[in-house]
Amino acid sequence: MIRYFSTNEQAPPVGLREALWRGQAPDRGLYLPEHFPQLDRPTRAWMREASYPEIAARVLQPYVAGLLREEELLQICREAYDFPVPLEPVRGQSRVFILRLDRGPTASFKDFAARWMARVLGRLVQQEGRPLTILTATSGDTGSAVASAFHGVPGIRVVVLFPRGEVSDRQRRQMTTLGGNIHAVAIEGKFDDCQAMVKQAFADPGLQSLQLSSANSINIGRLLPQMVYYFYAASRVADVDEPVLLVVPSGNFGNMMGAVIARRMGLPVHRLLVPVNGNDEFPRYLATGRYEKVEPSRACLSNAMNVGHPSNLARLVAVYGGRMGETGRVHREPDWARLRRELWSISVSDEETRAAIRAAWSEHGLLLEPHGAVAWHGYQQYRQEEPFGDLPALVLETAHPAKFPEEIERLLGFRPEAPASLAGLDQRPESYDRLPPRYEVFRDYLRALPAP
Numbered sequence: 001m002i003r004y005f006s007t008n009e010q011a012p013p014v015g016l017r018e019a020l021w022r023g024q025a026p027d028r029g030l031y032l033p034e035h036f037p038q039l040d041r042p043t044r045a046w047m048r049e050a051s052y053p054e055i056a057a058r059v060l061q062p063y064v065a066g067l068l069r070e071e072e073l074l075q076i077c078r079e080a081y082d083f084p085v086p087l088e089p090v091r092g093q094s095r096v097f098i099l100r101l102d103r104g105p106t107a108s109f110k111d112f113a114a115r116w117m118a119r120v121l122g123r124l125v126q127q128e129g130r131p132l133t134i135l136t137a138t139s140g141d142t143g144s145a146v147a148s149a150f151h152g153v154p155g156i157r158v159v160v161l162f163p164r165g166e167v168s169d170r171q172r173r174q175m176t177t178l179g180g181n182i183h184a185v186a187i188e189g190k191f192d193d194c195q196a197m198v199k200q201a202f203a204d205p206g207l208q209s210l211q212l213s214s215a216n217s218i219n220i221g222r223l224l225p226q227m228v229y230y231f232y233a234a235s236r237v238a239d240v241d242e243p244v245l246l247v248v249p250s251g252n253f254g255n256m257m258g259a260v261i262a263r264r265m266g267l268p269v270h271r272l273l274v275p276v277n278g279n280d281e282f283p284r285y286l287a288t289g290r291y292e293k294v295e296p297s298r299a300c301l302s303n304a305m306n307v308g309h310p311s312n313l314a315r316l317v318a319v320y321g322g323r324m325g326e327t328g329r330v331h332r333e334p335d336w337a338r339l340r341r342e343l344w345s346i347s348v349s350d351e352e353t354r355a356a357i358r359a360a361w362s363e364h365g366l367l368l369e370p371h372g373a374v375a376w377h378g379y380q381q382y383r384q385e386e387p388f389g390d391l392p393a394l395v396l397e398t399a400h401p402a403k404f405p406e407e408i409e410r411l412l413g414f415r416p417e418a419p420a421s422l423a424g425l426d427q428r429p430e431s432y433d434r435l436p437p438r439y440e441v442f443r444d445y446l447r448a449l450p451a452p
């Protein structure tokens, strides 16, 4: 059975149940599997004919062994992944595909993780018979994906903190129109304030009776399902042993970590490109080896990536043999040669993002929103700098363009059609609370919440 260790190396390793339940390790580190099971060639060849839920169950099975039976896991994957996962070939470019991860109920890639995790945690709560409070900070899409995935799950209540001025109307409405066991809280501050308050709550012994857990990319349960679509997509566009180029627009680096782990499990990856927006701490770190957060984080067009100090960086450093504390201090250097060989990053400005949306549309008839456009720009830049022959490239589109109707209309002159899941949102009544970015106020708020 796989155990999960803390990136801070001060807390003992635990099983998946405890890692899921806690979210963050008691030493404030993040959990990571102690080893990565290998998916051998025959298994990867099998994937070419398998469905998305079948691939998901196969990839995730070793991680949940002991917690869920195989049929149970397959059932969960079938329920969670009941929407399409399109791979759109890019017109005029050979073997370049947009992997559209935006067809879930909240139209962002976060549905993949949130829907799986809600079902797994729902089962744990039933098994253990004690209620759970999910606490999560969001810069846009985590909150809505988590809220939608957990809405109505018995025994679980969700508290989601979002920066009041930094989420779009639609993003906010996706969190504030559910009600029931979903409590949305607007913080008068930035995403980093929200994340800091959530972290402090987890470390607060005075809140232990609440059974707090996270559904951020802090939680290993959010990370594991994010490996699956890399295997799935590669099985559709590449030969079994053929490496793919992966392009993952990144903020808190949970999505990227899915790719890093998939590669360690045996997925052939030529290189992993991780374009970011104006929050450029990662490309600078990769270039200089010196880590400096962006503080406060910068408000960019691709708002779900406005992260100045990504929590998952500690995980990346750990996978490459180093140790980074939760404040960003490096206690042991990672294997820089390997890190730089396998990863590449670039900071993409808002101006470049807008230009990429225009160019993708006019040159390829490709409709992208700001997050996918950051990836597209990064991909174009990389192709010029480092030719990679005819290997297939997978560029991730992480949100549906209809989530950014004003921006798309300004740039392209039309409004993208909203998928059924987003339509009607504007008519539903909203309800949410507002708090200042002060931990003491938030703690009192949590203590006063009604039982789930």
Ligand SMILES: *Cc1c(COP(=O)(O)O)cnc(C)c1O
Residues within 6 Å of the ligand: 108, 109, 110, 140, 141, 142, 217, 249, 250, 251, 252, 253, 254, 255, 256, 304, 305, 371, 398, 399
């Ligand atoms: C969350 C999010 C990202 C960034 O993902 P990370 O795992 O935080 O790097 C990118 N695009 C969209 C649309 C998102 O919602």
